[in-house]
Amino acid sequence: MSGESRDACGVVGIYAPGEDVSRLTYYALYALQHRGQESAGIAVSDGEAMVVYKELGLVAQVFDETVLKSLRGSLAIGHVRYSTTGGSTWENAQPTYKTGPAGEIALAHNGNLVNSLALRDMLEEAGGDPSPRGSRPSTSDTDLVAASVVRVSDGDIGEAILRVLPKLSGAYSFTMTDGHRIYGARDPQGFRPLAIGRIGEGAWVLASETCALDLIGATFVRDVEPGELVAIDGDGLTSIRFAETRHASCVFEHVYFARPDSNLMGQNVYATRYRMGQRLAEEAPATAELVMPVPDSGVPAAQGFALTSGIPYGEGFVKNRYVGRTFIQPTQAMRQQGIRMKLNPLREVIAGKRVVVIDDSIVRGNTTRQIVAMLREAGAREVHMRISSPPIKWPCFYGIDMPDQDELIGANMDIEAIRAHLGADTLSYLSIPGMLNATGIPSDEFCTACFSSEYPVEVPQHELKGKHVLELNALESKTKPQRPL
Ligand code: SF4
Structure with missing residues (x-):
């Protein structure tokens, strides 16, 4: 992500x-x-x-x-x-x-x-x-x-x-x-x-x-x-x-949000993500010379994938860790460089190889598309995307800021269409049972709504406006036609 x-x-x-x-x-x-x-x-x-x-x-x-x-x-x-x-x-x-x-x-x-x-x-x-x-x-x-x-x-x-x-x-x-x-x-x-x-x-x-x-x-x-x-x-x-x-409990805390050195519900997050990578290798094997993560969030799953698949693990990107939200917004021309601000591919590691690239999730798909393009420019012979969670198809109403459903690539395209959009040779996601199983926690203890649409707490229609619901409501009442006195 x-x-x-x-x-x-x-x-x-x-x-x-x-x-x-x-x-x-x-x-x-x-x-x-x-x-x-x-x-x-x-x-x-x-x-x-x-x-x-x-x-x-x-x-x-x-x-x-x-x-x-x-x-x-x-x-x-x-x-x-x-x-x-x-x-x-x-x-x-x-x-x-x-x-x-x-x-x-x-x-x-x-x-x-x-x-x-x-x-x-x-x-x-x-x-x-x-x-x-x-x-x-x-x-x-x-x-x-x-x-x-x-x-x-x-x-x-x-x-x-x-x-x-x-x-x-x-x-x-x-x-x-x-x-x-x-x-x-x-x-x-x-x-x-x-x-x-x-x-x-x-x-x-x-x-x-x-x-x-x-x-x-x-x-x-x-x-x-x-x-x-x-x-x-x-x-x-x-x-x-x-x-x-x-x-x-939010399963996405285990997939992405929490820090890998934290323990959630008695399970270490790094170990969980590692197991997600192992599961992914079993569910969606690939033929390649290198397994590499999208840093940093894909690292534990990539290491797990490498161990189970037997394909060597390597760092194919160097990440600039100092690009934060306070970063001065780049000019339009620079913005097109997009992800290059954060990630630079290591040509020496990638060139001529078939690579398996592991990320924890895909939201809109823009970043992943740029990542695939960069890897090809850096000389990758084949790019096999593997995602250590299932496709995100539904928005979250329980405290995670996700885009509207029409912006979620997993909600609007099937996997083959996403693969073509990303420009990858192959694309596979971890299954919902595979993800839950990797947590080591009984699956009925989790919310999986953004993957499954099974919302554990009903969301009233008016709350579907999302995070600005109170502001929008105030604005609507101000702009309603006023009855003459
Ligand atoms: S919908 Fe559920 S699983 Fe998905 S991010 Fe929100 S709380 Fe987490």
């Missing part, structure tokens, strides 16, 4: 009195940077006052030594964002902060609700957003959740969270704080991951992925269970079930 990366968000929560919690949160967010590069933020509390600092940009751009030193406290939550509901604006950066007559909350969200309009109506009926800053409307579902919590609070934010969670539908892994405790919650399906770790006596960490625990020296304890709320304070961790578990 190189060049077409879609991201979720990353969340962190740290309860560590006596430690530099802001710095720990900063490092944990740094480890989760792959999950969102649009904005970053930290909310910190010393039990007296809560401070939220957030800005558009990468973690290392948003925070510097001066900012971190000013964020003092014993607990913090943090967020890196890629927008799934709401545009990329400062207002929509997280953590979201809301205050009402009976308490305050800072909230960080990974996921996407599918009932945000209904939630907004419920909030309006209950009296609206009580926060003074509610007058500045946010266009994110996260804002609605935080406002609903402070609206229903009678002084105990933990109780208020428990009243709001059952009203939510869709995907959410939250970290939250009321200034005294940190909270973590996962939707009943467990779409997005959330891990619990310990960092010394009486100190706890919540993080989207275990790679964040590793970076700050925390020990993995367990995952927050789907349908579970955990509250952490000086008395330790309290667990409350607010819904029955209906497992539907």
Whole structure:
């Protein structure tokens, strides 16, 4: 999926009195940077006052030594964002902060609700957003959740969270704080991951992925269970079930989103991707002299493919790792170079060979097409594309930003037509059973909707407008013909 990366968000929560919690949160967010590069933020509390600092940009751009030193406290939550509901604006950066007559909350969200309009109506009926800053409307579902919590609070934010969670539908892994405790919650399906770790006596960490625990020296304890709320304070961790578990974890976390050094549902992501490559070699063998990945996401599967097929593994591309979202947009002429900004083929490795190229997925197909063309220019005799997941045919409504269905190449062409479009000699995808089997986790614990159209949580028609649903709705009501007074 190189060049077409879609991201979720990353969340962190740290309860560590006596430690530099802001710095720990900063490092944990740094480890989760792959999950969102649009904005970053930290909310910190010393039990007296809560401070939220957030800005558009990468973690290392948003925070510097001066900012971190000013964020003092014993607990913090943090967020890196890629927008799934709401545009990329400062207002929509997280953590979201809301205050009402009976308490305050800072909230960080990974996921996407599918009932945000209904939630907004419920909030309006209950009296609206009580926060003074509610007058500045946010266009994110996260804002609605935080406002609903402070609206229903009678002084105990933990109780208020428990009243709001059952009203939510869709995907959410939250970290939250009321200034005294940190909270973590996962939707009943467990779409997005959330891990619990310990960092010394009486100190706890919540993080989207275990790679964040590793970076700050925390020990993995367990995952927050789907349908579970955990509250952490000086008395330790309290667990409350607010819904029955209906497992539907996102299989794409295992295929692409999560970092390979993370463990999800007890399985290491690198090892899972390696097995996906092995499966792919069994399902779709090729005759070639070289197996090469599209870096970096195709590397583990390419190594697995090479082992099982017996075809030597090699690096056919050198990747420029410094091309990020902050990269100055190239001119039109340069843009046509497209993927060359990121990948350069190694002619010496490729020329004259039949090559098997492994990538984790194809979204629109533009990047893959350029990759095939570059390999041919570099002298590849044959190019055999192998994809370590099935064709993506359906959009995601649970927190992964995917293009509309008419832009998904897998939804609009059969495999032979895609192969011809890409210019590859052969093209094969891993099957859905092959992908699920490679995870080592029972297949009924997964959401596979973008491959299979089996959506585990119903998506109301109006939510199908996608990530700008709240903005579009506001615009529509403004542009509706007004009745004369
Ligand atoms: S639709 Fe696809 S990307 Fe979205 S949660 Fe389900 S498996 Fe993950």
